Amino acid sequence: MNITIKEVALKAGVSQSTVSLVLNNKQSIKKSTREKVLQVINELDYHPQRSARNLASQRTGNIGFIISDEHFTRAEPFYTRIFLGSEFEARHLDYYLLLTSVSKNFSRKELPRFLKEGNIDGIIAAGSMNDKWLYEMAGMKIPIVLIDYFPPRLKWSCVLIDNAEGGRDAVNYLLALGHEKIGFIGGSFTHPSIKERHRGFTLALEEAGVNHNPEWVITDETETRVIDGYYATKKLLAAKDRPTALFAANDAMATGALKAAREAGLEIPDDISVIGFDNIDVTKYTNPPLTTMNVRMEEMGAFAIKMIFDRIYQKKSVQEKILVPVDLVTRESCRRLSPAPQR
Amino acid sequence: MNITIKEVALKAGVSQSTVSLVLNNKQSIKKSTREKVLQVINELDYHPQRSARNLASQRTGNIGFIISDEHFTRAEPFYTRIFLGSEFEARHLDYYLLLTSVSKNFSRKELPRFLKEGNIDGIIAAGSMNDKWLYEMAGMKIPIVLIDYFPPRLKWSCVLIDNAEGGRDAVNYLLALGHEKIGFIGGSFTHPSIKERHRGFTLALEEAGVNHNPEWVITDETETRVIDGYYATKKLLAAKDRPTALFAANDAMATGALKAAREAGLEIPDDISVIGFDNIDVTKYTNPPLTTMNVRMEEMGAFAIKMIFDRIYQKKSVQEKILVPVDLVTRESCRRLSPAPQR
DNA sequence: CTGTAAGAATATTTGTAAATATAATCGGGG
DNA sequence: CCCCGATTATATTTACAAATATTCTTACAG
Incomplete structure (x- = not known):
């Protein structure tokens, strides 16, 4: 059988309620009493039984x-x-x-x-x-x-x-590096996160007074996986006037973008800069390691x-x-x- | 306040204990009584309260x-x-x-x-x-x-x-396809699973009476990630006499193997067959989709x-x-x- | 008259909450 | 400077919480 509040009370020479009050930091208990009780609790390694607590307090924990x-x-x-x-x-x-x-x-x-x-x-x-x-x-x-x-x-x-602020920060970073021709790839706007990230993208460009080419925004993939990033980037790179930087709506797509860019004969970041979003684990191991926006999960x-x-x-x-x-x-x-x- | 056993008992015209007995399928309760009680429980949408149950039964659930x-x-x-x-x-x-x-x-x-x-x-x-x-x-x-x-x-x-049986099955499959020159890649044997999978590999070859070349077993990577599979396979393919099939200790390594083989100018499965282990999600999307051993998680x-x-x-x-x-x-x-x- | 099936009554589980009790402190009157 | 009731600080008592476990009762079969 386990140790109960009764035994603690007995050994500490106080009533059960006192022990309970100490346990729950309620009401005024003299410092000396509290310490005595806590000491006994410690000695006996007492842990209140959850079910009893919950039943009495009508909470579940x-x-x-x-x-x-x-x-x-x-x-x-x-x-x-x-x-x-x-x-x-x-x-x-x-x-x-x-x-x-x-x-x-x-x-x-x-x-x-x-x-x-x-x-x-x-x-x-x-x-x-x-x-x-x-x-x-x-x-x-x-x-x-x-x-x-x-x-x-x-x-x-x-x-x-x-997401919006993150998108804005990402684009501002690219702008700060001197990029003005910036592309965006992201699945469809049915994903609220994507929509917001794109909003941040637009916002940053507007704030900077940079014109942006609608051809550089690819959002017709329905999903946002590696493979979708790959295809989206292929489309993007088919444009006559290629962007110098690319904001991918998430890291998976960014990973696909890296692959597509390399296949198109482009070096990263020499020929095109890529920034992702999420900071998932693999971004550390991609080639090159991916600059991205960290989400504090x-x-x-x-x-x-x-x-x-x-x-x-x-x-x-x-x-x-x-x-x-x-x-x-x-x-x-x-x-x-x-x-x-x-x- | 929630519905309690009391109310169920009252409405069903029985005692609390009877309701409890019905709930726990205990002792002998007349069929008609049990049904009556169950009906009331249903009507009231009664669910016994966990904390009370646990307290009384001294179990935690x-x-x-x-x-x-x-x-x-x-x-x-x-x-x-x-x-x-x-x-x-x-x-x-x-x-x-x-x-x-x-x-x-x-x-x-x-x-x-x-x-x-x-x-x-x-x-x-x-x-x-x-x-x-x-x-x-x-x-x-x-x-x-x-x-x-x-x-x-x-x-x-x-x-x-x-793992051993799985490794054996994997190799038996390759043998059944006509392969006899079979390689193995897997991290170090400090991983018990790897060791067992390798044991299955050896076993199958012995049972089939196939000689196996120790050069075809690469187990000097410490980890078992994609990148380790990549390097292990590079080593393997450096051998003069190349195997026609490859058993990777897990899918991650198998994925790395695909990459290494392609880089060596080999087509998969035309020039080399690869089998993995674990059946992780991405194996469906690798190029080509990976044959592997499914683990029933x-x-x-x-x-x-x-x-x-x-x-x-x-x-x-x-x-x-x-x-x-x-x-x-x-x-x-x-x-x-x-x-x-x-x- | 006894044994058992069926169910009721009562005890028990371990805590918290609320109502009380007791001790300590305080301000003012004698 | 002490006593007294009021107030506050501290602690105890008593009353549950909602189930299960155990014991007791009743009716009927054999």
């Missing part, structure tokens, strides 16, 4: 973490790293994370167990998912925070990548936990929308353009 | 799932898919999975919370991890099942890939749950060692050798 299974098993560990960030933060706040994936095509009755059983105090949902889902969950009054997704109509708190996960926590305890019901900044990571795929083009 | 963080954030979602298989199975058995990663260099006192708090009924640990860890956990008498790892000295249940995860479950309930303490079979996936990187070599 759990947060549900939902990912679409598609995202979860994707090659790039994007959402797993977000989860890791959340898990780490949850530890500090003494919460457990229950991870579940949901399938894209979900049927009405297959809500995650923890929702049906009321076994969580809040939900974090990462990545795009079936909206039916979300509307369903909206019905259960439980705090929800979304990560990297922002559905129409629902006013929920969410943690988003500052662990931080996003941690942020979501903090938000959920606030919602659970302070009952703050304000909707927050956090934009997590993106940082430039310079490697070797971009070069300064010289002689500087006349302006 | 949780299983801890541990992965080294390194493995977890690895590009290839190998262990995430195993987790998914476990999670799915756990749902059926009404268990929750608590996922935590541990760092490779772990310090004595940073055991996962759920262990310290005694908040799990069993542990699944996936992938290789610091042995200090495992010895530490061995001290806490809690059922443990390992996946894809088998530490020295400890007699624990585990779910392993049948989800199944491995599910198996581990079943084993833990048995240990928890039947207190079976026998040590089991499950070898999950591996299946050949034929794509386009191997061809029949003709004319068949004389034997």
